[in-house]
Amino acid sequence: PASTRLVIAISDFLSGNPVLAFALIIFTVIGFMFFIKTKKGKRVLEFVVLKIPIIGKIAKQVNSARTARTLSSLLSSGVDMVGAISITRDVVQNHYYKEVLKDAGDDVQKGLPLSRSFKKREDLYPILVGEMIEVGEETGKLSEMLLQVAIFYENEVDTATENISTIVEPFLMVVIGIVVGFFALSMITPMYSLSSAI
Template identity: 30%
Template sequence: MPNYRYQGRDRFGKIKRGKASGATPRDVTMALREKGIAVINLTEVKETLWNRELTLERSVKSQDFVVYLRQFSTLLNAGVPVVDATSLLAEQTESPALKKALFGIETELRAGHPFSESAAKYPKIFPLLFVNMLKAGELSGNLETSLERLADYYEKQHATTQKIKSALVYPISVSIIAVAVIIFMLTFVIPRFQAMFASFNTQLPLITRMVLGTSRWMTTFWWLIMIIICALVISMYILSRQSRIHYQIDRIKLKMPIFGPLLQKAAIARFSRTLSSLLASSVPILQAVDMVGKVVGNKVIEKKLIETRVAVESGESIASSMKNSVVIPPLVTQMMAIGEQTGALDSMLAKVADFYESEVEHTTDRLKSLIEPVMILILAGIVGFIVLSVFLPMFKLYNQLG
């Protein structure tokens, strides 16, 4: 959507300058007039490498998006029109990307376009799930209810994601510190002892020879190590972009001894919560299953959902099509079967999501209490091994002299 630089006067005659976006200059002029600004001069801003705004190239932080949804829902429930609510939130939000998108949507709304259609023009800001649930809410006349469900959904997703991140941050941080300490000792500390050990005129212990050899290799071929690391990172990135490799990586993640069950529970919670929210908003079942596959975040479960969609399209129930899956626990399929029989599939899926979100919370708490001492022991063992390799020759020399 084109951007324009405007100059105008407000109701009190004060000069106002700024930027606005719209499909045409007339749309921008009308939108500013409704804000009480009479346009004097309007110039289209041509995008160049120097003035291009890159804010929409980044998606909005989940926390900012959750706050926006909750505020939008509250304003609509209070009787504020959609256009005014959008304008108000565009002024208040702290996210530059969301601010620009909301100003663009405000212009579209004043031109008579539905909110869901306007939001669909900003796919990096408003996910497909958000757009489809809003569209269903607009068609049913329950936009406020759809927004409340979206706010609840994204709040729970944000809380679950934060729990998983908190469980992973500690081991990753300790691992980085451990690698940094080892590199420092092997490249700066150990080389200072090499000349001293050479003067002993005796065979050094095995672990000392191993550490000295590793130290010499690292200080000599450090450039080769950097090339190998860069090549591995680039290769992993390229391979992860391929569907088959991405599928295998996600499969391995689910089979990891400690974190696998946690990632599976988080994926099941996301799958259940998303499908429940979509069905409660009256999104058609086949379309809902399609969207769940795109947001579940795991290729293994996504593949199962694709197979489920084909089965449901041919007349099979969701529960029966997922019954023999390795990645979908029996509890989920049993609850889904009950929901389909009673006509309350969305509420049953919500209960499943509540259960697995609670499981994720308990599992992360247990993992954090377990991982901390294990990581400390591993770090102490590695550092102790290097320190021992330095002191063993000294003890050996001392015994010989004694």
């Protein structure tokens, strides 16, 4: 079977070329480190992180909390809306969140509500963020609502990070089980085929 040939080929390569195998691993790691420092590499990494189960959810909560707290602090300090959005855009690190805030700044300059941009990007900001901003706009208590959003997601992040080992452990067990199962199947299948042929 192809899986068995693959396992044997990898084993032969590692045992026959240990120095080359080690060098390839080192160069791969170094290449990856250089890649993620480039603009394109950073965007790819940010995209991947947001798509990883559990980790992606925490990343979204962190960015939501950071956005809300920064906007709340700036608005309550008397900074105008466009200026507050611009500063917040510089504070967040993820490129995709910067894009949302750029669109938000453009919308506000056109006279559109801030909540519009957040509600359009529920793939990045949870629906609660846009809804709370909308309530804040309607009641004239935007900075207070943003503060509540920040506190909520900061608490969510704290809880998630405290329990992350419990959450990640089953996921790792599944991954390990798949890998072990692949190698076991690769070894057992040829023996089964041989015994059937006798």
